[in-house]
Amino acid sequence: MHTFKVNDMSCNHCVQSITKAAFAIDPQAVVNVDLAAKTVSIESSTDAAAFRHAISEAGYTPE
Numbered sequence: 001m002h003t004f005k006v007n008d009m010s011c012n013h014c015v016q017s018i019t020k021a022a023f024a025i026d027p028q029a030v031v032n033v034d035l036a037a038k039t040v041s042i043e044s045s046t047d048a049a050a051f052r053h054a055i056s057e058a059g060y061t062p063e
């Protein structure tokens with residue numbers, strides 16, 4: 001399980017962009033975004049760095 005804090009995620013559009021970016025890395029991933037807590041949890045066997053990069057590319061700042 002990879003968990004990122006994404007403080008610059010502010011609405012459902014952000015949630016969708018990040019979810020889409022995660023699925024582009026691993027279509028089998030289980031992605032949970034908690035907008036209130038500003039966390040993104042991804043269950044995947046793919047390396048966390050790949051998701052971190054994808055979230056950055058989508059225009060967000062994963063911590």
Ligand SMILES: [Cu+2]
Binds near residue numbers: 011013
């Ligand atoms: Cu947004």
